[in-house]
Amino acid sequence: MLQVNxxxxxxxNRQALSLAWIAGREAGAAVRREAAVSAALxxxxxxxxxxSIQVLGNYEASMLAGAERAQFSQRLFAAGPAAVIVADGxxxxxxxxxxxNRSHIPLLTSPMPAARxxxxxxxxxxxxxxxxxxxxxxxxxxxxxxxxIIGESGVGKSELALELVSRGHGLVADxxxxxSRIAANAVEGRCPPMLKDFxxxxxxxxxxxxxxxxxxxxxxxxxxxxxxxxxxxxxxxxEAVERLPLSELSEEILxxxxxxxxxxxxxGRNLAVLLEAAVRNYIxxxxxxxxxxEFLERQKKAMEGGAG
Numbered sequence: 001m002l003q004v005n006x007x008x009x010x011x012x013n014r015q016a017l018s019l020a021w022i023a024g025r026e027a028g029a030a031v032r033r034e035a036a037v038s039a040a041l042x043x044x045x046x047x048x049x050x051x052s053i054q055v056l057g058n059y060e061a062s063m064l065a066g067a068e069r070a071q072f073s074q075r076l077f078a079a080g081p082a083a084v085i086v087a088d089g090x091x092x093x094x095x096x097x098x099x100x101n102r103s104h105i106p107l108l109t110s111p112m113p114a115a116r117x118x119x120x121x122x123x124x125x126x127x128x129x130x131x132x133x134x135x136x137x138x139x140x141x142x143x144x145x146x147x148x149i150i151g152e153s154g155v156g157k158s159e160l161a162l163e164l165v166s167r168g169h170g171l172v173a174d175x176x177x178x179x180s181r182i183a184a185n186a187v188e189g190r191c192p193p194m195l196k197d198f199x200x201x202x203x204x205x206x207x208x209x210x211x212x213x214x215x216x217x218x219x220x221x222x223x224x225x226x227x228x229x230x231x232x233x234x235x236x237x238x239e240a241v242e243r244l245p246l247s248e249l250s251e252e253i254l255x256x257x258x259x260x261x262x263x264x265x266x267x268g269r270n271l272a273v274l275l276e277a278a279v280r281n282y283i284x285x286x287x288x289x290x291x292x293x294e295f296l297e298r299q300k301k302a303m304e305g306g307a308g
Contacts, residue, residue, distance in 0.1 A: 004128045006083050006106050013124060017117055019085070022092055023100035023107035053121065054081045057088045057114030070095045077103040087114040130180040130188075131254050138199075139177040139189045139222065141170035142279045146189060146222030148177060148258075149275075151230035155265055158201045160230070163272040165199075170219040171209050174199045179224060181254040190221040226282055227251050227260040228275055 010019055054076065073095040076084065083106040086092045092109055100107035110117050137150040138161040149157045158174060165171055173191030182188045191197075197210040197218055210218045249260040261278045263271060281291060 004125060009083075009121070009124065009128075010106070010108065013120060017110045017112050017120055020109045021106060022109055023097045024083075024103070024105045026104055052081060053125075054079075054084045055114050055118055056084065056086045056090065058090070061088070061090045069093060073099040077105055081105060083108060085110060085117055087112055087117045127180065127182060130182055132178060132180045133254055135177045135179055135189075135253070136175065137177055138174050139172040139191070139224070140164055141172060141219045141222050142276065143169070143283065145226055145279050145283065146172070146224045147226045147228055147275070147279060148189065148224055149228045149230065151265070152232070154202070155230045155232055156271065157230060158199055160271045160275065161199060162201055162207070164275065165209055165213055165217050167272060167276075170217055171197075171199060172219045172222050179253060181256060182223075185256055187224045187253055187256045187258070188221055189224050224253065224258055226279065227258050228278060229260060229262045230265050230271070231262050232265045 010021055013019060073093070076096075077099040084096070084100065086096070086107070086109045089111040090109075092107060096107060099105075135148065135150070137148050138157045140147045140149060140161055142164060149160060151157055161171060161174065172189060174195060176192055176195060177189045178192055179187050179189045197208050199207045199209050201207060249262065250257050251260045252258070259282060261282075263274050263278065265271065284291070
């Protein structure tokens with residue numbers, strides 16, 4: 001079950017949002033957020049969804065100023081929020097502090113506008129609670145496109161990555177790629193901390209790409225847009241790979257469909273040039289330009305003209 005720690009949330013966003021933890025500190029070590037909850041993770045006052053982060057702004061402050069603010073504070077913390085953040089520079093009332101301590105629920109304050117707090121923490125929680133998976137391969141930035149190079153062991157993935165880096169492209173991860181679903185139709189790949197900047201090449205061992213090629217040769221993360229499968233056809237079966245694929249290939253990762261191309265591996269083939277061409281072709285397709293469809297249309301017109 002995906003969860004996030006309120007104490008970590010506070011530490012990671014304390015500087016950006018000027019967060020101050022004023023009550024309920026003993027609950028800071030507890031994991032408060034469960035991804036299974038379908039309601040919004042954070043937002044303005046909502047007492048119907050427990051385990052979310054409630055943000056109180058200027059509008060909610062009017063409820064705190066009335067004679068019934070003690071009852072309001074009780075209702076607020078009785079709903080079981082993961083935390084309560086008082087924004088817009090509004091001071092927390094004694095009733096809020098008392099209820100936070102009594103309920104053992106973190107109470108934080110921020111001088112930032114409530115909308116800014118919600119926006120920043122929504123992005124943070126979206127990544128912290130993203131579905132994740134690990135894939136074996138090499139993840140590259142090729143012409144600004146996140147490309148995952150896969151294939152059987154020894155097919156030449158790392159050598160191809162080294163060639164691409166030498167041609168000005170960027171390395172994200174080698175061997176193990178951590179993939180997270182950051183939106184309904186988007187997945188993002190990054191490198192595990194232990195393997196960051198390193199590329200293993202047979203015969204050379206581990207290479208520190210950042211040290212050898214410079215800062216511009218590595219990327220911290222990229223959105224995964226294309227999967228390149230390096231396939232070595234069995235001996236005597238060079239025609240196993242379709243020469244003119246008429247249907248698009250794809251693969252599903254964490255519920256997101258990712259475009260896929262298969263590049264046959266054989267002696268004398270320049271895989272770096274082929275992969276760059278595949279990426280350029282895919283970028284053109286995203287812009288509505290399909291080379292295969294264009295050729296088939298030209299062929300059709302030629303056949304119709306000959307028949308006439």
